[in-house]
Amino acid sequence: MASQLRGNDLRTLGFPEGRAIGLALAQLQRKEHKRLTQTEQLELLGRLVANPSDYLTDLAWSHTAAALLPPVSRHIALVERKDYAIFSAEHIEPGAIHQMETAMKLPVTVAGALMPDAHHGYGLPIGGVLATDNAVIPYAVGVDIGCRMALSVFDLPPKYLSQRVQELRSLLLENTRFGSGRGFERGQRLGHAVLESEQFRTIPFLKNKLDRAAEQVGTSGSGNHFVEFGLVEITAEGNEMGLPPGQYLGVLSHSGSRGLGAGIAEHYTKLAKDVCQLPGEAQHLAWLGLDTEAGQEYWAAMTLAGAYASACHEQIHRRLAKALGEKPLAKVENHHNFAWQERLADGREVIVHRKGATPAGRGVLGIIPGSMTAPGFIVRGRGVAAALASASHGAGRLMSRTRAKAELGEAQVRRHLAEHGIELIGGGLDEAPMAYKDIRRVMASQHELVDVLGSFTPKIVRMDGA
Incomplete structure (x- = not known):
């Protein structure tokens, strides 16, 4: 084992004063580098300081390499904006359009589209779809990686929803958990194969994340995440769900990958910013290039977070089905906040980021929710190339969370929910129905993107909060 190198040893090699020395010394404390002899460590650092650009894609040394380079060497200029499709531009706030305009100027951008529910986010706007050439953008995937919708349809009559309100309310309280850090007590947890995934052992960043993931599997986040009992109405004959037209009881959930996905997003975004320095607005x-170790590692971590989000929904629906004493007749599930390897109509292979956008390839089923007092829609994608085979992921925000809290009152919202016969557990003013766009107008703006097979109308809703 090597004796410990000091700052002066690195200065002798040519390391400049500053951040690079501290980063390099910290990296040498990692197990794989502590095994090296001092001579081997010095040789490694000598190669690094001589050619830092060669190490920008090395997962272990990219931060140190970036600190060794002058800022101009890491700066990446934007290019001329590429054209993209906007669906219902008149209902999209200027901030979201500006963000999409910026995304279309990235040198790795190939194509893009903006959905009618779009609104301002971090990096790519929520409702933005972006195709890139061999590159993945963590903030174009989103913080809540793999966030998704899941619907279970049960052979129970509509009157069940009005006659058993308190029973269904109790089932939601007993079988769901919401909010930051919340999980099921140890004796109530359900195991899942996703917790055995090798990524928890092989990806350094994830090695201490398994215990928290095991605590939170089967639970939901805060914000706009929910689990609802409601009325499913199937209107399309011969649909892919195999359900005759009619009315059914449904369970609809919306949630993502909990703290696991958020941690992945933050970690790899910082890494990407270190090696890919863009102008302030971008x-x-x-x-991260997918031909780099860091890019491949993020892709594996993102895929794990997506599988984990799916596992959370699977357990939510399994618990509620068991509590109802029923097996679902049909299930529909789709995710957003993810990146896919796809082929464009012209044959080019690209990475398609859908941040708050529903996959709508030809024949692909999905759910586009409205608000607590407006129906959501069960849809079948039409694979429209201009939209990059995508559709909206909901109604989209009309008010920011801050504005909703400032302008709406508790009594006003309670009255609005009562008028629509909604039983709400939890929730806040920032998630009031009035904070969202008109889902019917959104659906009208994307009628060429999806076919509507049916609807889901919420009746008993649970969200984070007291």
């Missing part, structure tokens, strides 16, 4: 769009 800094949250820093990318």
